[in-house]
Amino acid sequence: AQKVTQAQTEISVVEKEDVTLDCVYETRDTTYYLFWYKQPPSGELVFLIRRNSFDEQNEISGRYSWNFQKSTSSFNFTITASQVVDSAVYFCALSERTGGFKTIFGAGTRLFVKA
Amino acid sequence: DAGVIQSPRHEVTEMGQEVTLRCKPISGHDYLFWYRQTMMRGLELLIYFNNNVPIDDSGMPEDRFSAKMPNASFSTLKIQPSEPRDSAVYFCASSLGAGTGILNEQFFGPGTRLTVL
Numbered sequence: 001a002q003k004v005t006q007a008q009t010e011i012s013v014v015e016k017e018d019v020t021l022d023c024v025y026e027t028r029d030t031t032y033y034l035f036w037y038k039q040p041p042s043g044e045l046v047f048l049i050r051r052n053s054f055d056e057q058n059e060i061s062g063r064y065s066w067n068f069q070k071s072t073s074s075f076n077f078t079i080t081a082s083q084v085v086d087s088a089v090y091f092c093a094l095s096e097r098t099g100g101f102k103t104i105f106g107a108g109t110r111l112f113v114k115a
Numbered sequence: 116d117a118g119v120i121q122s123p124r125h126e127v128t129e130m131g132q133e134v135t136l137r138c139k140p141i142s143g144h145d146y147l148f149w150y151r152q153t154m155m156r157g158l159e160l161l162i163y164f165n166n167n168v169p170i171d172d173s174g175m176p177e178d179r180f181s182a183k184m185p186n187a188s189f190s191t192l193k194i195q196p197s198e199p200r201d202s203a204v205y206f207c208a209s210s211l212g213a214g215t216g217i218l219n220e221q222f223f224g225p226g227t228r229l230t231v232l
Contacts, residue, residue: 044223
């Protein structure tokens, strides 16, 4: 069965600090997709990144970077030089091909960035 | 594009009443998802459709919940009768399948905040 664990419930940092949000997943499928979404205080969910199981290349987008490691079933998200606007809840999600792409979300990590 | 549209944005009703939530996906998207978000249970997938056909409704909590997608541009989630524990934010999301076995990201609507008194 698919499962996503975000062990960090809340993280609080001071502006300009780097912060890493952890995501560990469980799947028996060889073809799957991993996602990160951001939910700011306004409530909407915003897509950040998608990774498929065959692409382990790390990705950088501005201050955001993602580290995908199949060996440890992890897909961690790092924000460099955090800003107050990064304060939000961040969700990691998994979709398995054999599950018909049913998407399972982790519990989310609430990030507070203080000025 | 206007994005995923949900209505109403807020709904307050009394226990026992029927509630209907509406969703218009992004034009051209062939997947539609309904989620419920609560503090206790987080973000749960209730049901999803592919090309208007329900694919997986295993997340629908009870028979009181039903969802339909009569055409590619409209879906409803109905709760009848509603109960206080149904109070939550309900999100609709749509996605474009990029081909067999490929899933793209989901685009979420703003959500409907349901309060059942």
